[in-house]
Amino acid sequence: MSEQENTPANEAQLSQLRNEIDRIDNEICQLISERARCAQSVADVKKAALEAAGSTDPVVYYRPEREANVLRKAMSMNNGPLDDEEMARLFREIMSACLALEEPTKVAYLGPEGTFTQQAALKHFGHSAVAMPFSAIDEVFREVEAGAVNYGVVPVENSTEGVVNHTLDNFMGSNLQICGEVELRIHQHLLVSDVTKTDSITRIYSHSQSLAQCRKWLDAHYPNAERVAVSSNADAAKRLKGEWNAAAIAGQMAADLYDLKVHAEKIEDQPDNSTRFLIIGTQKVLASGKDKTSVVVAMRNEPGALHDLLQPFHVYGIDLTRVETRPAASGTWNYVFFIDFSGHIEDAIVKKALDEVGAKAADLRVLGSYPEAVL
Ligand SMILES: O=C(O)C(=O)C[C@]1(C(=O)O)C=C[C@@H](O)C=C1
Structure with a gap:
């Protein structure tokens, strides 16, 4: 039945419900403003803390571990009828607007506009971030290294854009940290x-x-x-x-x-087709309680090298989520392994396992610990 065909009884019901929605919207609006003012105060506290420490470093406003926990809480507080992901997406946008009040966050992504990487950047940072397209993964790395943007977003796993190795290779010559991950269902x-x-x-x-x-x-x-x-x-x-x-x-x-x-729509052959993206930046992220760590390890090409390398993870019961092998760029060693595992670099067992891996490896670099993707 179209709206014009409503009976007077329907009209009355509709108008009562809409009054109720107006009242709730008003409350939501007040509460969002109250939350935004809190975020502004948080920014002042962050600035003051740095000043008190006599540091001239730039203030780090974006806190991935806190954001992950806000989203996780939104999901666990939710009792429907919206599903948990939808509720978290709404909080994602509120937080994005609050962060923009603290500091406009500039994010470089592998463009051009309209790619899945842009979608991943917006999914992770929300629509209040300033997302800027760059035409190559190296450029995204360079923009972040140069401090022209705060963060970068690059694809890393799954074949969608065919660039996994290129992203991994860029880490070999860079000091950037991984600050987060995004998973995106890819619908073609x-x-x-x-x-x-x-x-x-x-x-x-x-x-x-x-x-x-x-x-x-x-x-x-x-x-x-x-x-x-x-x-x-x-x-x-x-x-x-x-x-x-x-x-x-x-x-x-x-x-x-x-x-x-x-x-x-949705013409991909595999219905669960998804791509994983990394957030790259310069900050070390604190533990959120549910984290992943990525390391790159250089090994000489000896029989059993990979087995020896992975053994400490097995001994300490650390769950490996990905192991990739790449030929090394320099001739000093033959292979580098990119290893992702569950846990944070500050966890005692992770420290122990990495000490043992480091003793066996020609080189070990921690690329970052970061919250597991929430959405
Ligand atoms: O808790 C903080 O540190 C904040 O700055 C607040 C807030 C939020 O809106 O909840 C905003 C930005 C940060 O990335 C994390 C959380």
């Missing part, structure tokens, strides 16, 4: 523009990894269309305006940005 859509003749699609643009992720779907639905690999999904989306016989595979952000229609 077939996008068309207002000039596309949808029954005459003969060319489909996307990043090679996205084409690969949708291979079976494309074989079934567009077996004869030419698949054209381009530099990013956003680039694929951008090309559609002038081509009536083309479609693109990309995410919702690219569809919104370039004003495209979703012709077929």
